[in-house]
Amino acid sequence: MTAAADRATADVITSAVAAERAGMVATLIRLTGDWDLAEDCVQDAIERALVRWPQEGMPRSPVGWLTTVARNRALDVLRRRRTERATLQQRAILDEIGSDGGQPAGGSDDRLRLIFTCCHPALALDSRVALTLKTVAGLSTGQIARAFLVSEPAMSQRLLRTKQKISHAAIPYRVPPDELLAERTDGVLAVLYLIFNAGYGQPEDHLAVEALRLARLLVDLMPEDDEARGLLALITFQMARRPTRFDARGDLAPMEEQDRSRWDAALIEQGVWQLRRAGRSGRRPGAYRLQARIAACHAMAATAAATDWDAIVTLYDALLAVQPSPVIALNRAIAVGFRNGYQGGLAELDALDTAALAGYYLLPAARADLLRRLGRGDEARQAYYAALCLTSDGQPEQRLLQRRLTELDFCQITPAE
Amino acid sequence: MRYMMFVVVDPAAAAEAEPSENDLTTDEWVADVDSRGKRIMGEVLRPVSDATTVRVSHGKVLVTDGPFTESKEWIAGFDILECDDLDEAIAIAARHPMANGGKLELRPFWTEED
Numbered sequence: 132m133t134a135a136a137d138r139a140t141a142d143v144i145t146s147a148v149a150a151e152r153a154g155m156v157a158t159l160i161r162l163t164g165d166w167d168l169a170e171d172c173v174q175d176a177i178e179r180a181l182v183r184w185p186q187e188g189m190p191r192s193p194v195g196w197l198t199t200v201a202r203n204r205a206l207d208v209l210r211r212r213r214t215e216r217a218t219l220q221q222r223a224i225l226d227e228i229g230s231d232g233g234q235p236a237g238g239s240d241d242r243l244r245l246i247f248t249c250c251h252p253a254l255a256l257d258s259r260v261a262l263t264l265k266t267v268a269g270l271s272t273g274q275i276a277r278a279f280l281v282s283e284p285a286m287s288q289r290l291l292r293t294k295q296k297i298s299h300a301a302i303p304y305r306v307p308p309d310e311l312l313a314e315r316t317d318g319v320l321a322v323l324y325l326i327f328n329a330g331y332g333q334p335e336d337h338l339a340v341e342a343l344r345l346a347r348l349l350v351d352l353m354p355e356d357d358e359a360r361g362l363l364a365l366i367t368f369q370m371a372r373r374p375t376r377f378d379a380r381g382d383l384a385p386m387e388e389q390d391r392s393r394w395d396a397a398l399i400e401q402g403v404w405q406l407r408r409a410g411r412s413g414r415r416p417g418a419y420r421l422q423a424r425i426a427a428c429h430a431m432a433a434t435a436a437a438t439d440w441d442a443i444v445t446l447y448d449a450l451l452a453v454q455p456s457p458v459i460a461l462n463r464a465i466a467v468g469f470r471n472g473y474q475g476g477l478a479e480l481d482a483l484d485t486a487a488l489a490g491y492y493l494l495p496a497a498r499a500d501l502l503r504r505l506g507r508g509d510e511a512r513q514a515y516y517a518a519l520c521l522t523s524d525g526q527p528e529q530r531l532l533q534r535r536l537t538e539l540d541f542c543q544i545t546p547a548e
Numbered sequence: 549m550r551y552m553m554f555v556v557v558d559p560a561a562a563a564e565a566e567p568s569e570n571d572l573t574t575d576e577w578v579a580d581v582d583s584r585g586k587r588i589m590g591e592v593l594r595p596v597s598d599a600t601t602v603r604v605s606h607g608k609v610l611v612t613d614g615p616f617t618e619s620k621e622w623i624a625g626f627d628i629l630e631c632d633d634l635d636e637a638i639a640i641a642a643r644h645p646m647a648n649g650g651k652l653e654l655r656p657f658w659t660e661e662d
Contacts (some may be wrong), residue, residue: 138640251634253634253638299656300654300656301631301632301633301634301656302633302634302635303632303633303634303635307635313634425617
């Protein structure tokens, strides 16, 4: 076989495997309670598939093949351990083989158990994010370490301690019962949105892609949860703007400067569909659905000038009612500036709880933006400098602020009368 | 699974306490948890002004007045819980009168299999 054909086969196998990986790991964790064993055995099965399938062809049921190999590997490892616990773990695997006759279904319940356990509130937030990326998304420790700017040994330690806490503190491996389901689902959505935002702010945004995948998986597993669907819609709309978020120099492009013809129309359509489907629940929209509707207003506007700011301000009012937050109040003030005129926006900014936003660059940046639009160049310059002081070197938002300052220096601005 | 539940007094949390009609008294909490067989034992401790800290340095026993930590928070009591899993222990801790206006810390016992 040629090298190109090898690569093509490897790609087919890799994507076939990626879709099934989390379910196989999740089931082995349920059977053995041993996270490392589950991950190692599934990894081992995948590596064997990468060697065998190109030579022998794809098996009729790839997931069946992988599951059988992973289970046999787990049985081998457990047999060698010769402990009472290992005997129980072997029996659990053998019982499972007996009940599904070696024809596993992929276990959607197990994947949901895995997600809820990774996002358990008794784990530190950083650890929830890392463990979700490792076991549900299937990222390597090195990839996660690089995404969060820590060394690989440090990330490896964090993952180890997290898995130990799950075991030592007896965090249950289950989908929470009804009385806990709503709050625990909120926790899962928060972790997914955090993963999304960690990726989306950067030109290298593979974490955002992972978050989109995870949100789709969650909606598949919990089709009646309207907030999960709201989060998926929100991420989908934001991903639709992905091709235009950074300009040719790799600098952040504000939404009004983005070429809307390059927004991904298929993704926008998917977002709209998800929102409509979420609306069928009949429940009052929660924070994610409301944010998704705001994102939809932007995504559906033919031009920046055609944006329905009236609807957006109303949605921010609703969002503030369900989730009071100074950052949401700031975004609402900016929207008011576009609806009522820039002067009105400045008045809204002045009315904000500035103590709660101290240190947040977007407050002076928003003020600078409104002052610039009002033609008040000197004041705008001062506000841009204030915002610059609150950003970190080399970050995309810092380069955007610097660009604005340069533009102010080059344009003669006549103060508005 | 056994958990040590430390009952922690926290002046900062006490200031933000929001009493509600559903709050249990300590006696009601104990009665509920005992009736379900979830509590091995529990005690209230005398305040930190009665505490003594002991350590040995260079072969000498050093005894000091007061608790082992310099903290505004202090342990006022403990319960040993026997629960199916952490979620059950969390639910029991959340109903304790000190959950509102104080804190509970859950620590799993170190079992032999680890």
